[in-house]
Amino acid sequence: MIIDAMTDFDIAPCLTKGPLAESGLEFTNAARNLGDHPFASVLRAWCIPSLFTRMEQLLERGDDPVDGTNSALCDLAGFLSLANSSGFKSIKTNGNLPVPGENAVEDADVKEVTGDHYGNLFRGFSSQSYWDEPAKLLEQRLTRNGIPLSEIQNKSVLDSGCGGGRYSAAWRLLGAAPVVGVDISSINIEDAARRAELGNLEDIFYKQGNVLDLLFDDDEFDIVFSNGVLHHTTDWEKGIAELMRVLKPGGWGWLYLIENPGGVFWDVIEILRVVMKDEDKSTSRAALQQINLSANRIFYMLDHVMVPINLRLSPSEIEGCLHSCGAVNVRRLQRGADIDRIEHIFQGEQYAEQRFGIGENRYVFSKPKQ
Template sequence: MVKADFDIRNAKSINDIVDCIEEGTYGDAPQLLIQFFEDLPKTPEMNFLRTLSVPFLFHDFEKNITSDKDPIKHFSSILLQIKMDIESLGSSSPFSRIIAEALETAPDDYLGNEVKTYTGQHYGTLFKAFDQHSYFEEAKRLLSVRLERNQIQLKNLPNAKVLDQGCGGGRYTTAWKLLGAKSCVGLDYSEIGLEDAKNRVKFASIKNIKFVQGSVFEMPFSDETFDIVYSNGVLHHTENWKKGIEEQLRVMKPGAWGWQYLIEKPGGIFWDQIEILRAIMRWVPKPFAQQVMRGLGIPANRIFYMLDHVMVPINTRLTSDELIEQLEKSGAKHIKRLIRGADFDRVEAIYRKVPGAKEKFGAGENRFVFHKSN
């Protein structure tokens, strides 16, 4: 099993990255496909083909969310189909030669950087490509829908000081302000993301919002500073998610409200395909993959959605019990798991009882809200 806080760049074998190989859920298909890509040359044209596997698998999964066909058999067959299709091209085919001659030198990657720098650059470049609608309106709508569908009413929001712990490009920091928070602070390590966030907020003339550079493990704020601390899909990409939760609770006022989202286990086909893609893509330069997907005409928010977990060094997955245990240890009470989400959220698909939900989505997102003990 993949251990928590494991940096994919340190993997000694594909079994270190992909749980479902050892579990045998899909037979030999995952290992055959990954090994096939491992054996291909690490050239721009082969990296182009590796990158194509990302939107292909995502699109196929989404196309079949409501299908009643056997999800396990279908996913296994798709993995083998990718292998056969690329094998049929052959390195000497005209198509392969066209790719090789059309591609220019691949952009530089960040492989030598430490995790927090590498991760910050990865997300900084992804967030920077968002258009104004995706940055402002989409984030506000998603946050609002998730709160409303779970019947969460924050009556004191107009007086609340909100912290977005690990804000990335600041989309949700801004969303909280647009929803009516008194003031908002976004903290992140990425200079790229923070600079972009500052420029967008300034351009939109949004007041009482600021962005601070710092570590989610040692946040530059005093104890009991914030009324709301929001951490949404951040700590599972760090070296110590438990320390991040401790910091989250430290800066919350007594009785303050918190939000924590970390990747779920079990995750079904959704997360199994991501782990397979992580193994396939682990040595593909990140700017190269982003450039290829932009060239395919994929919108920036979709590129973020697909490459988010596929190309980040650490992608820890946790059971609900593991997350609840750490929240309680850190001083959280009244812990509640959200059972609904936005239309494309996995918990929403489970709530709506799509065919094969367990096989496709596992447990659904580990989104929790809670209060800090007085």
């Protein structure tokens, strides 16, 4: 199976029905009609910050997200159609840029491609984005959901799929110890270890490994943490089983998986996944760097848009898997940090459910005591 061989409608079901179907198809067709000229790849990449910015403006103003997003998609379709008629394809290049679609992603390559995707996104983070922001976000998410920081003091934590180690560091800074981060990407592990050393952070360790086959004994950690990882793997249920296996009896876990339904927010991301599915990741990153976006801003925009697998799950699917793996005290969290979709819903903001569906699937759960 070739991941890139999925149809547009597999990737973005909202193109078949729903409030964005017509404008979404107009936009994706206009993007495809640009062809495979390298400058077309840059134009398609620039559509990502354009749409994200428009959605953020709609949120700030409290405008109807459906009407506003339809307008944004139609505006971009018009822009791309105008660009297509401008004659830019006659511009000669030196031929060194990748051709869109030349590198299909086989299932066997998913782990490597996913690891490199996030490794190259994370390593550009500033010190503030790496150290300060994750600790603040984690503290808000814990305490607003009734989990005091006293419960994590001197507890061993596994950050399964740690990426560049931002949240591993956050757990350590909030008092957990020791903290172990595991990630498939050597880029991430090397960068995380380097930052921990520069920050003089003790009792934090990083190992390269697969979250679907953790290299740890049974019953090893007080807390297991999987934050937005397993929905990018080939077997999210196996990942949950592994979390439960290495969790100590009486210990607890934290799990975040992206949500279904997800409102206009996820519809737009899936439409962008259609537009960008054949694009070279380094070219797209460079296009966003060219307009001076920060590394964490580029991560936010390309995170789900350009990763090979981006599975959205319902609460019933997640809860069913947790229970089948032996988890108890399963609780879907109803609060988040100020930036979180679930927090907008909790605060009862107008149009919040249209924008964000049910909000992030964040869960805490326990392993029964023996």
